[in-house]
Amino acid sequence: MDADRDSRSATPLLEVSGLSVAYDGAAGRVLALDRLSLALAPGEIVGLLGESGCGKTTLARAILGLLPAAGRRLEGTVRFRGRAVESLPRAAMRRLRGAEIALVAQEPALALHPMRRVGSQIAEVLRAHRPWSWRRCRREAAARLAEVGLEPGSIAGAYPHQLSGGQRQRVAVAQALACRPALVVADEPTASLDVASARRVLALLRRLCGEHHSALLLISHQPEVLAVAERLALMYAGRVVEEGPAAQFLSSPLHPYGEALLACRPPAAGGAGRRLATIPGAAPLVAEAVAGCSFAPRCAYRMDECTTRDPPPASPAGERRVWCLRYEA
Numbered sequence: 001m002d003a004d005r006d007s008r009s010a011t012p013l014l015e016v017s018g019l020s021v022a023y024d025g026a027a028g029r030v031l032a033l034d035r036l037s038l039a040l041a042p043g044e045i046v047g048l049l050g051e052s053g054c055g056k057t058t059l060a061r062a063i064l065g066l067l068p069a070a071g072r073r074l075e076g077t078v079r080f081r082g083r084a085v086e087s088l089p090r091a092a093m094r095r096l097r098g099a100e101i102a103l104v105a106q107e108p109a110l111a112l113h114p115m116r117r118v119g120s121q122i123a124e125v126l127r128a129h130r131p132w133s134w135r136r137c138r139r140e141a142a143a144r145l146a147e148v149g150l151e152p153g154s155i156a157g158a159y160p161h162q163l164s165g166g167q168r169q170r171v172a173v174a175q176a177l178a179c180r181p182a183l184v185v186a187d188e189p190t191a192s193l194d195v196a197s198a199r200r201v202l203a204l205l206r207r208l209c210g211e212h213h214s215a216l217l218l219i220s221h222q223p224e225v226l227a228v229a230e231r232l233a234l235m236y237a238g239r240v241v242e243e244g245p246a247a248q249f250l251s252s253p254l255h256p257y258g259e260a261l262l263a264c265r266p267p268a269a270g271g272a273g274r275r276l277a278t279i280p281g282a283a284p285l286v287a288e289a290v291a292g293c294s295f296a297p298r299c300a301y302r303m304d305e306c307t308t309r310d311p312p313p314a315s316p317a318g319e320r321r322v323w324c325l326r327y328e329a
Helices: 002-010 056-063 090-099 118-129 134-147 165-176 195-211 223-228 246-251 256-263
Strands: 014-025 028-040 045-049 071-080 101-104 183-187 215-220 231-236 239-245 321-323
Touching: 014 056, 028 045, 028 056, 028 071, 028 239, 045 223, 056 071, 056 183, 056 215, 090 101, 090 118, 101 165, 118 134, 118 165, 134 165, 165 195, 183 195, 195 215, 195 223, 215 223, 223 246, 231 246, 231 256, 239 246, 239 256
Parallel strands: 045 215, 045 231, 101 183, 183 215
Antiparallel strands: 014 028, 014 071, 231 239, 239 321
């Protein structure tokens, strides 16, 4: 297992290096990603955790080459299988999306076409990327629905509004994995689901990505959702501030933000009437990269130098890395 992990880490499938992205609007510029770096190996499941507004969805869009018109890459690169995504022609990027990199969107009711039957929508993905007849694409689409636990006979001919939220999300998973992509980006795939449906969708993603050897970038603001990941990256204000094995982070986070975030979770039992913990203050909205730790104004362990000096990466334990001056050697 360790040898396999070492070989995977030496050959990244996806490599994001020093990526900064800003949005220009009427109120000025907002820096969404601040020199962010992250890598995924083939077949690896990586969780990306952070509050709303920390830049998770911007990263997903940058990976897929889908930044909106107001979004601008200031510096850094996104490489997929060694190729810089931002330098690919539009036609090459369209071929890449769906075939090699796929997205499971946060809200399938919006991602699926409301006027198209769901079986046809999956078949259209196959038709765009495979040299198959329409008849074969429809047959393969039915097989993809069965693969995610849906009955093709009753579901393929349905419209999205005729399905439950859990069924729509499973259709979205079937569509994303239709062409057996090397990388699946799942952006808050359980946000609109009840607990039981969320568990089924997570188990489904993990099983299918394992069966088809697809890497999975699982994005969520809920720590418990990322328990299925092998590795976890914690984001705050556009930066990764901690990275390492998911199980170790979820049991004992190193960064003060991770510690504060997990302390805000409601207790599993016996917490009735108890006041929930909160993190004081709010995440910053900045126009330019600034020196120092962006969490410093909210940090219970803040030192004077935290506001003036960027924390270098520290490795206090095994495979774990944390960007915090408390761990500086």
